[in-house]
Amino acid sequence: MRRRAAFTFLHHARLSRCRFTSDASRVSLAPLRVHADDARERDKAYVDRRRVRAVGGFGGSGCVSFARDGGSRRRRGADGGDGGRGGDAVITACGRTKGLGEIKNLLMGGRGKPGGSQGMIGSRGEDAIATVPLGTVVWRERFEDDGEHPDVVDTSNWGTSTPVAMNDDDGDGDGGASTSTRREGGWTRPRGLGRGAWEIVADLTAEGQTCVLAAGGRGGKGNRRMPVGKEAGTREPGEPGEEGSYVLELKSVADVGLIGLPNAGKSTLLRALSNATPRVGSYAFTTMQPQLGAIERSNGTSITVADIPGLIKGAHENRGLGHNFLRHIERCEAFAYIVDVSCGDSVKPWDALDVLRKELEEYLPGLSSRPAFVVATKTDLPNTSRALKTLRERAKPLRVYAVSALTRDGTDAVRAAIDEFGGDKDGWA
Ligand SMILES: Nc1nc2c(ncn2[C@@H]2O[C@H](COP(=O)(O)OP(=O)(O)OP(=O)(O)O)[C@@H](O)[C@H]2O)c(=O)[nH]1
Ligand SMILES: [Mg+2]
Structure with missing residues (x-):
């Protein structure tokens, strides 16, 4: 009896999200403080790639009907209307959608x-409309001549393959599929997919931009369209809608990307520069998803800056968070390399800079040649001036800005540099 009472009590306690104090005799019914956990869960749930099957709705069938004369039973003529069109499967870009x-x-x-x-x-029929974040790339699978079916595509290696660039001769050795990719010249595949022929059908970068993945089927004709003869008593069924297999891939849209090793101080810097509030922590990989912040410019426009999760040596081979976030770097027009000059993690800042540039280049050739500058962070900590001097020497011809994101020393210069970049996109090159 006592055991049952205890169980009932525990059950109710769990339902009401209460917590127990260390003193077993007293039970606090204060609600759990879940904010930090919620943020962590939200980060974990961030999805930036999705496989979707799109099916247009069936068209409605036509109607068989005959008009009748007043009270008499005499038929006057066929008057059955057409069926309605099936609804479309549509995606639309929305700035408020995050993943x-x-x-x-x-x-x-x-x-x-x-x-x-x-x-x-x-x-x-009603349209099925899904909202996607700005920067969503839409891939559609194409049927091969050999009749390969979309469902046999192996997705187990997603996020593990080497990058596949446009017009890339990706030598992943899977024979026919690769050949067909090359044959069409512009074809390629979503990153991490080893099979099938894919094409990009849309790149949704503007608010409200839409893409119809599968159009609804045509409605069937009613007998009004065939009013004479035998056919007057028939109708057409509705047609099935289009079908397609898609991969949606999110590549953040930002002008400037903050690139750095874990713990370099990227999120703290973004907080200091913009009104964004990414999570800051003294442990590696605090940031698990790209965070965007807007920096107001002197001419009233704004520049979007992305805080990208920490990058480590071997990221281009998918180490650390690997391709999951390198993908978000591709669209940035310029980079700010964030390096910690306090040598807190015993990695020399110039070595860190080399690692960052090398990883970018290995991931996508040409990436490290985009306009860039270096931000040396944590200058408020002791013994940073010598490291800063050497960094300036080694980073040439890139400009180096010394800042303390914590005390906000030097952040105005970084903001001015970003402002300058917006006016002249080759400003830092
Ligand atoms: N003293 C000092 N500490 C800083 C400064 N900038 C960041 N930190 C500290 O460095 C730690 C890491 O900062 P984050 O901004 O989370 O670093 P991050 O590069 O975003 O890290 P990941 O998201 O894990 O890649 C935190 O404990 C910050 O308080 C700075 O300018 N001075
Ligand atoms: Mg961070």
């Missing part, structure tokens, strides 16, 4: 309504 986690695996338009008597056309 692809909310997208369902199956996006299916609604069925069109059947036609009615007196020539009434059935209403259109």
Whole structure:
């Protein structure tokens, strides 16, 4: 009896999200403080790639109907209306959407309504609309001549393959699929997919931009369209909608990317420069997803700066968070290399800079030649001046800005540099 009472109590306690104090005789019913955990869960749930099957809705069937004369039973003529068109499967870009986690695996338009008597056309099926973040690239799988079916594509190696650039001769050795990719010249695949032929059908970078993944089917004709003869008593069924297999891949849209080893102080710097509030912590990989911040410019426009998760040696081979975030670097027009000059992690700042540039270049050739500057952080800590001097020598011809994001010393110069970049995109080259 006592055991049962204890169980009931525990059950209720869990439901009401209360917590127990260390003193077993007293139970605190204060709600759990879950904010930090929620933020961590949100980061973990961040999804920046999604496989979606899109199906347009079935068209409604046409109607068989005959008009009748007043009270008599004599037929006056066929008047059955057409069925309504099936709904489309659509995605639309929205700045407030942060990831692809909310997208369902199956996006299916609604069925069109059947036609009615007196020539009434059935209403259109409802569109299935999913919102995606700005910067979503839409890949569509193409059927091969050999009849390869989309469902046999192996997704187990997602995030592990080497980069596949446009017009790339990706020698992953899977014979036919690679050949067909090269044959079309512009074809390529979503990163990490080893098989199948894929093409980019849309790149949604502007608010409200939409892409119809699968159009709804046509509604069937009613007998009004075939009013004479035998056919007057027939109707057409609705047609099925289009179908397609898609991969949605998010590549953040930012003008400037903050690139650095874990713990270098990227998030702290973004906090100091903009109104963004990324999480800061004294441990590696505090930031698990790209964070965007806007920096106001003197001319009233703004520049978007992305805080990218920490990059480590071997990231281009998918070490650390690897390709999951390197993908977000691709679109940045310029980079700020963030290096810690306090040598807190015993990595020399100039070595860190070499690692960062090398990883970018290994990931996508040409990336490290984009306009860039260096930010030496944590200058408030002791014994940083010698390291800073050597860094300036070794980083040439890149400019080096010394800052303490904590005390905000030197952050105005960084903001001015970003402002200057916006006016003249080759400003730092
Ligand atoms: N003294 C000092 N500490 C700093 C400065 N900038 C950052 N820190 C500290 O360095 C630690 C890491 O800072 P973050 O901003 O989280 O570093 P991060 O580069 O974003 O790290 P990841 O997200 O893990 O890659 C935190 O404990 C910060 O308080 C600085 O200018 N001076
Ligand atoms: Mg961070």
